[in-house]
Amino acid sequence: MTTRRATVDRARVNTRRMERQGLTVPLDAAPAPVVELMPAAHAQVLSAAELSVGLRSRDLTRADVRRALWSDRTLIKTFGPRGTVHLVSAAELPLWTGALSSLPAGRNTQPEGVRMTPEQTAEVLAAIADALTGAELTVDELTEAVIARAGAWAGEPVMPAFQTLWPRWRQVTHLASHRGLLCFGQDRGRKVTYTRPDVTPLDGPPALAALIGRYLHAYGPATPQNFATWLAAPARWASELFAGLAADGEIEEVAYGDGSPAWVVAGDTAFPSQPVRGVRLLPYFDAFVIASQPREELFPGAARTRALAGGQAGNFPVLLVDGTVAGVWHQRRSGRRIAVTVEPLSPLTAGQLRELEQQVARVGEVLEGKPELTVGKVTVGAHA
Helix, strand or coil: CCCCCCEECHHHHHHHHHHHCCCCCCECCCHHHHHHCCCCEECCCHHHHHHHHHCCECCCCHHHHHHHHHCCCCEEEEECHHHCEEEEEHHHHHHHHHHHCCCCCCCCCCCCCCCCCHHHHHHHHHHHHHHHCCCCEEHHHHHHHHHHHHCHHHHCEEEEECCEEEEHHHHHHHHHHHCCCCEEEEEECCEEEEECCCCCCCCHHHHHHHHHHHHHHHHCCECHHHHHHHHCCCHHHHHHHHHHHHHCCCEEEEEECCCEEEEEECCCCCCCCCCCCCEEEECCCCHHHHHCCCHHHHCCCHHHHHHCECCECCCCCEEEECCEEEEEEEEEEECCEEEEEEEECCCCCHHHHHHHHHHHHHHHHHHCCEEEEEECCCCCCCCC
């Protein structure tokens, strides 16, 4: 007997994704619960993460995000999906560290003479954990601490990076983060600091199952390949994970769009009846833009050429109209003044222009400045 799969169209899927992240009706929530719905906010540039959180909420500002990070410690800045800097909820850090530390180890790309042996890796990880317990150290201070504990070899400047050479130990920074031994502390002037979070990672299998559940809640229906791309993990490994969860009844298959198989959390097959309407601004590398698949549905027509950089999403802040990318924008700050330039790919109606003005006003509230809107050509390049 064949089980009938639920069929869902892409417009309703997109609406559900936006609704669940506060991108249709802003959320009345603290920063950490907002981040959990993404389920992580890209924070390579912290101001972009502040906007990602603030634009999903009714009244949060960058000060609220910073307070959650550095005072309340309800948010953690760490290395997340794809090895890039993200904000995650402190309450979900055991899940994240358990899942990320269980990812398959990729091929070590460091050349002979630079790469560390498994024994050296273990020694450096122990040194990092010891040095950061109860401390916030700059990179230079942490280098000295690792050398003092592991030996001079750990600090040899052998890793080419940004037209300089980094000390050998830094090749395991991401690994230390994934194992819960390292996260970011508050910047000391222009210098980044690291500290050790108070976390015990969950066991790998339940952590991975929980992370897939968070991902599918936010971005399902999705395929194992979508999940693998989001994490920068092997597709075959992701397929095996999905197959195991399906066999256990934790996820179920639906027919998505043209009937292609995709997955949702078991029982999570309710979708809005109406497509999303309205205007939204999203910053660089916003989670919704990065994780929503298939990408051609989110970036239709001219948006694919204008708002993607070599097929990569996130390099441009985007204008959404009725749930799809319909332009790009840029903001430049000078003191309290924030000059916002928005480039629609087609003319906006009077109603859409009013919504855009409201969005720009909200950008100003989040960033605690005075925005000035110009509708015209964005002349800066990607990720400027």
